[in-house]
Amino acid sequence: MPTPELTxxxxxxxxxxxxxEWPYHQYARLRAEDPVHRSELLHGWCVTRHADVNAILRDPTVSSEIDNAEPTPLTIDEIARRDQLSQGGRTVVLLDDPDHAQLRRLISKPFRPREVDGLQALVEDRVRTKVDQLVSDKGTGPVELDLIAxxxxxxxxxxxxxxxGIPEEDHPGFRFWVNCIARSLDPVIDPVERQELVDHIADMQAFLEELIAEKRSRDDDDILSGLIHAEEDGERLTPEDLLAQIVTLYVAGHEPTAGLVGNGMLALLRQPDQWALLQSDRSLLRNAVSELLRYDGPNQFVRRVAMRDMDFDTPAGRVTIPARSVVYASPGSANRDEARWGATVDQxxxxxxxxxxxxxxxxxxxACLGSHxxxxxxxxxxxxxxxxxxGIELAGDPTWSTRMVIRGLNQLPVRATLR
Ligand code: HEM
Incomplete structure (x- = not known):
């Protein structure tokens, strides 16, 4: 007999x-039974099949601008928060073309493959220094550590x-601020926490404004200075747009990258044959990173607004998302859709x-500007x-953050002998 929940x-x-801990069971049921799902909680629609998510992301008639949505308690709240914090600045990720294209042109140079390749030595140096520091703090071990923190x-x-080009001594404060912004992306948050987040984000902005003012008068060779002076076809970033872009770059860049490494490493620890295969054939690394993104990547939802009635054929019949509805399209679910990836989708x-x-x-x-x-x-x-x-292995139960949009671990206890 079916259990009552299943009916x-x-x-x-x-x-x-x-x-x-594992959103994928819920996504699987949604895909099978109600892949274009009206969510009262989100005051919008939750779309989970690969084909639909892919089509929505590429559809030029779908908007990223929240002002195009019908008013709901969530959209009203989001617009109020944006207006309170943005001081008129617009962020690339929440704009439609042509404004989006103009801003993206102005900020994209440092993130092109060639420029990013030039950062390899810096990235390697930072990673090496971090492991050296772990060895000097904890010894070679075997040691237990939290791979996230x-x-x-x-x-x-x-x-x-x-x-x-942000001074070293400011990093700890930044980590906290960036975390606050990532959390603030979640649509459903208790009002007291929401206000605390807004206050912390305002502190981060005040810090950045001071830094930008300082850098404006100098000619440093770093990305922030590049963005301050960036010019394309006679256009420049306004001070408000510049601030909004820096904040976006921090949020967009930090939590998801940490999530990719944390979620990905957990997946490999749970499937040690794949870790052993990677050890024996390093040429698989690039593809392994893609596969880890597919299997349990950080980005679970992308928010959009339908600009026309959109029809979908689903197992529950024809479903229409009405124009001006908010749509949460889920790359997290799409990447686990058996109809796209076949029977091995969950491995x-x-x-x-x-x-x-x-x-x-x-x-x-x-499409992500920072993918390289x-x-x-x-x-x-x-x-x-x-x-x-x-000999890296799990040394306890991992704990997950409660974020819905950017999925990631709070703790990943491991044991290993460091070299
Ligand atoms: C594993 C790491 C990352 C993942 C999974 C990821 C994922 C995404 C996704 C799904 C979008 C599209 C959002 C939308 O359609 O509304 C996006 C956009 C963006 N990402 Fe990433 N991202 C990552 C790392 C980074 C990094 C390191 C940076 C740069 C520092 C970055 C900067 C951006 C920017 C600026 C956008 C907005 C582009 C636009 O609106 O034209 N991302 N990212």
Missing amino acids: EPVTFNPLADGFV DFAYPLPVEIFCEML VDITREDAGQHLQFGAGIH LARLQAETMFTALLDRFD
Whole structure:
């Protein structure tokens, strides 16, 4: 006899028991029963099949601008927070073309493959220094450590601070601020926490404004100075847009990169045959990173607004998302859709031929600007784990953050002998 829960209609519920540990069971049910799902909690739609998510991301008639949405308690709240914090600055990720294209042109230069390749020595140096520091703090061991706090979490923010030219002593404060912004992306948050987040983000902005003012008068050779002076076709970033872009780059760059390394390493520790295969054939590293992004990447949802009625054929019949609805399209779910990836979808296979076609970096005009940088960092960090963490194994239960949009671990206890 079916259990009572299984006869109830499926609902998207990121607050349900077990969701933060493993959202993929809920996504699988949604894809099978209600892949274009009306969510009362989100006051919008939750889209989970690969074909639909892919189409929405590439659809030029779908908007990223929240002002195009019908008013709901969540959109009203989001617009109010944006207006309170942005001081008129616009961020590339929340704009449609042509404004989006104009801003993207102005900030994209440092993130092109050639420029990012030039950062390899810096990234390698930072990663090496971090492991050297672990060896000097803890000895070679075997030692127990938290791979998130001791390794995957601090590194992306340190690397990005260095790229931007932000003084070393400010890094700890930054980590906290960046975390606050990542958390603030979640649509459903208790109002008291929401206000605390807004206050912390305002502190970060005040710090950045001072730094920008200082740098304006100098001619440093770092990315922040490059962005201050960036000019394309006679256009420049306004001070407000510049601030909004820096904040976006921090959020976009930090948590997801840490998430890729943390989630990815956990997946490999749970499938040790794949870790052993990677140890024996390092040429698989690039594909392995793609496969880890596909299997359990950080980016679970991308928010959009439908600009026309959109029809979908689903097992529940024809479903129409009405114009001006908010849509949460899930790359996390799309990357685990059996209809796209076949019967081995729920296994890590670092030799998977089409792993690179995952949707973790989005698609269409907003496709991730930092994907080369994220890859460089992740490949360098996995190389250090392969080279310098002998016999690495889980040393306790991992704990997950409660974030719905950017999935990542709070703690990943491991044991290893350091080299
Ligand atoms: C594993 C790491 C990363 C993942 C999974 C990721 C994922 C994504 C996704 C899904 C989008 C599309 C958002 C949308 O369509 O609304 C995006 C956009 C973006 N990402 Fe990343 N990202 C990562 C790392 C980075 C890094 C390191 C940076 C730069 C420092 C970065 C900068 C950006 C920017 C600026 C955008 C907005 C592009 C636009 O709107 O045109 N990302 N990213």
